[in-house]
Amino acid sequence: VVVAALATAASVAHADPTRNIELSTFAPAPSTEVESFTVETPRVGVDGAWAFDLAVMHATNLVVVGTDDPAFATMTDTPVSARTALQLGFAYAFAGRFEAGLRLPFYSQSGSDPQFSGLTPAQGTAFGDVVLHGKAALMSTASMGVAASLDVSAPTATDGQFAGVDGPSGHVHGIAGWHGNRLAFNGNLGLLLRGAGELGNISQGNAVTWGVGASYRALPAAWVIAESVGQVGMGSASPSGVRNLEGLLGVRYEVGSAIGVSVGVGRGVLNGVGSPDLRGFVLIDVSPRARKAEPLVTRPPPPPRDTRDDDGDGVVNADDACPMDAEDVDDFQDDDGCPDLDNDGDGIPDAQDQCPLEPEDLDGTKDDDGCIDPDDDGDGIPDVDDKCPNEPEDFDGYMDNDGCDEPDNDGDGIPDVIDQCALEPETINGNQDDDGCPDNGDSLVMVMPDRIEIFEPVTFVGTGATINRKSANVLGQVAATMRANRDFKRVRVTVHVHPRNSKDQELSDKRAEAVRDWLVQWGIEPERIEARGMGSTRPLVPKSQKGAAALNDRVEFIILEKEVK
Structure with a gap:
């Protein structure tokens, strides 16, 4: 619903303002990949894909005019009380990431006789602006995408029938979306540049546009779609007249592999030019090379719970990981229903494992007994601290805590067993160099x-x-x-x-x-x-x-x- 407040008095208001304004806020863009109504998706069809679509829409009370004059405060005029629109569209995908299209709108509309405004109501049929459409995929993955689109309209609309503004217009969109097996989300943000149109004290011109949409795949070939679209005028003296918001809800059904049929309704939430009291629409798209939807992943119902106990181990089959092999009941994982022949998993069967709940450390010492050997060389120093775990410490008062045998404590090259001074290095000078003791004399x-x-x-x-x-x-x-x-x-x-x-x-x-x-x-x-x-x-x-x-x-x-x- 739009209330255009005419600030002029009734005696002056009979002057007919311009009727060249744009009311088509709901205009589905032709696309080779369809997953929404009027919110664009970043997806582009495969190279050479084409699509044809037909949209039939009916909306009520697209423009309702009121006045600030107290004498006519309760009166409203409805120059466009009903409009049935038919839109033909075509799209073609090329180069793997681009799409070009065209849409042609036709209108059959009517309005109520004016009570005070002097606005001649819309009557009969009218032709809208021809729109050329282009889209480029900027980033695309299996589930996400970013794209940009541009609509350029030619001023072909029937003059004076609320079918389009004077002059050409351009509409650029940024598009982002996520697509899954059941859910899809798309968002658009755009800038609409067009010629100014005056209706009373409302100036319709450039606007920021936006749209968000979500679709849910309820059946393998049926989607439930919800959208919200709107725009906010830029630089208008009466922002209420150029700010609108519309909610849309409907379903889309794929007939075969190439045809889709969408049916839905919409209603204006914020007053603004083009926001209807009620909108109904039917969309038919034909796209033989559109990507086929992936099969839905459905979960079969769980089988009935099996309360039998085939192996007689006290664990029913439904909970028994080994329903035909009885649990060995050895205090190790006794609730899984499986025999645990090697509880600690060290490769030694429990029947031969002396430590069935502690895994063998497999360090080369007594690896067949199934037990951890914390001190392989038996020198009293645990292997974790023993630098020589397979050689016992010699405990000679020299570095006895490292676990290693020190055969030459003083490092003079003479073994301790024959070194007469095991903790004092030999002086190498040719004087009794084999006794291991320091002595006098100069070295050579x-x-x-x-x-x-x-x-x-x-x-x-x-x-x-x-x-x-x-x-x-x-x-x-x-x-x-x-x-x-x-x-x-x-x-x-x-x-x-x-x-x-x-x-x-x-x-x-x-x-x-x-x-x-x-x-x-x-x-x-x-x-x-x-x-x-x-x-x-x-x-x-x-x-x-x-x-x-x-x-x-x-x-x-x-x-x-x-x-x-």
């Missing part, structure tokens, strides 16, 4: 970041590869140093010789192997020592210099690899 070796430096050269007999007996002391200290420093994973024995002849390389190789063999015989692991002869390629002093041979013949111990602690 020093550990550097990249090498074991020696302060006495390793010498050989003549120009051969036999090690001088007097070098046993310094080599013994090198070996003791390697024994004490277990983190030296690999040490290279590098041998240089004084330039003599073409056999220099061969001589350096033999000397390097001789030193390596000496260290291995002393007890150093072979894999920790690498031998390399460098020949005479790197002399320290020129060959001709006096005493050059004593300087150029040399042995170096290079640390190649250290264990990171």
Whole structure:
């Protein structure tokens, strides 16, 4: 219902205002995917899909005119008291995300003779504005979508029959929606730009439009649809006349796979131009390539409760997970009706499991008894705190709480069983280096970041590869140093010789192997020592210099690899 308040007096009101205003607030847009009445969906049909639709609508009292003149306060004029509209529409989808369409409106309408306003009532048939429609899907998932649409109308409406405004108009929409198997929700927000139309003191022009809709799939081929649509005029002197709200309710039924029929009613909630007292409509859409609705997921009724007890374990079949196997009643999950042959799930049957309710820890110690072994090595230190769970602690007063056997407490490379000073490291200086005790005397070796430096050269007999007996002391200290420093994973024995002849390389190789063999015989692991002869390629002093041979013949111990602690 619209009450257009004419502020002019009755004597002046007989001047006929313009009749070119728009009353078609309910105008379903043609679409290849239909799930609502007039609220648009963001869904676009598959490439090449097309649709044809026919809408037949009847509405009452689209415009009711009143006056502020006290003399006519109880009077109203109804220039459009009844309108039957027929709208033809066509839509085509292309490029996977676009849709273009067209709608053509026709009207048959009538109105009441004026009592005071002088407005000539609508009579007979009229043609509305032709509307070109376009839509683009901006984002689309299996259930959600966002789109935008644009309607452009041409001024083809019959003049003076309340069938459309003067001039063209444009209507842009933002569209969002969610689509499920049973429920769908859509929302539109738009801006309508059109020429101004005057009716009394109401100026119909640009407006903000909106619409929300929800559909519920009650049957595999039937939907119940509810919508609310409206608009608010922009810049009007009489906002009550250009603000409307209409509620719609109806059903849609799919006839076969290509035809849909919708029937519904609507009623104006807020007074405004185009808001009816009552609206009824029938919509028919034909879309052969529309997406087929997914089958409804229905839940079958539950079977009758089975109160039998086939296995006789006291648990009825309805509650028995193993109705043909009797529960073993061992205080473990006795209400599920199933025999529990391995209660703790450790893979050891309860019949052989000494701890049927505690799972075996499967740590390599007594794994067949079914019990947790909290202290595998039996040293009194629980495995969770034992750094060496399979080697018992030696309890010698040195780091006895870590659970590990410390065979060399002071780390001097001499096992505690023969170390006379097990808690004091040996001084490696060639003086009783095998007793494990500190003693007096200067060392001939020093550990550097990249090498074991020696302060006495390793010498050989003549120009051969036999090690001088007097070098046993310094080599013994090198070996003791390697024994004490277990983190030296690999040490290279590098041998240089004084330039003599073409056999220099061969001589350096033999000397390097001789030193390596000496260290291995002393007890150093072979894999920790690498031998390399460098020949005479790197002399320290020129060959001709006096005493050059004593300087150029040399042995170096290079640390190649250290264990990171």
